[in-house]
Amino acid sequence: MKTLSWPHSRAAAKERLRILVADDDTPFARRLASYLFDHGFETRVVSHVDAAKEIIEFWQPDTIFLDLLLPATNALSIFKFLNGRPLKKIPKVIVMSKQALPRGVEQMKKLGAADYLVKPFSLQEAFRAVNTVEELDHRLNTQLTLGTGTIKEMHLLNLFLKQATQGVEGENGLYNLMRMINLKVKGMRCSFVQWISEERGMVLASNDDHALQGLAIDLKKYPEVREVRRTMGPVVIPNVRQSDLMAEVRNQLGRVPFETVLLFPVFRAGQFFGVLSIRMQQRDPVEIFYVEKFGQVCSQIISLAIGTPGQRLIAE
16 A cells, blocks of 8 residues: 655654644544644644634644634634734645635635645645645755755846846847746746737747747637736646636647646736746646746846836837
8 A cells, every 4th residue: 555655854853743723624624633643743623713823823833724714704814813923933824625716726825825725635635735835845945055056046047137137129139038938947838928908919929939929819818818917916827727717718728738827917117018928838836836936036027127218019
């Protein structure tokens, strides 16, 4: 029988990782806590928000499994508590809910949720979620040490900044930026699309084909671009074929070679201007996290570059 095991040496540490399960479904919460305890964690269970806040402050858990709708409140009150108190340790939060609407998931991620599990889920899925969250934390802490990889990252970012500050005007400026971004994320396509109206857009640059520059597109076929416009924030679609957001165009996705899509808003002079789109083969959640953070930085740099006085773009 294949067993699940903790991926880091922390499992053997004297002090085991602490997990709080906050759910008013007490039988389920106890099963989850017992399963995690058997797999190397210290666990505690609470059924209402006041008890959760007390445990967070004084027991200092590493991770919280938080039910979206606790009695008389919701997960939002816990996020407000975490952000408003001078806690010694900020735990990672895994939200649990029967609701699977993309907007709800996105809202929780923006509030700070590390993951979102849709009920019912298996105990093995919960275990994997903890592993993913802690793996991400482990990688982040590891990369804080300046080493060869970090120096390469700084060098690439320096090249990217130089390209942006040299200007995006002309045939090759934006095209070179898209190529650099795509090279970094090992994507399949990186594009910059200008928003013209609710139904019309224009490709300003795409790494895979210089000739796409100036191509008019029908935004009714791109619900993901419209969603960026609606939310004015990043949109992450781990699997386009399973995404509710992409349901209206799912019959057109049969032959697309990519699985994961990340999109970022680009602004000019404080106004929404367009979308930076990164399309990749399917990636694990940790890799997607890093691409999302990198894409946010890139979209901000592009916003600064196209906002420079005197810059002229092809759609103008």
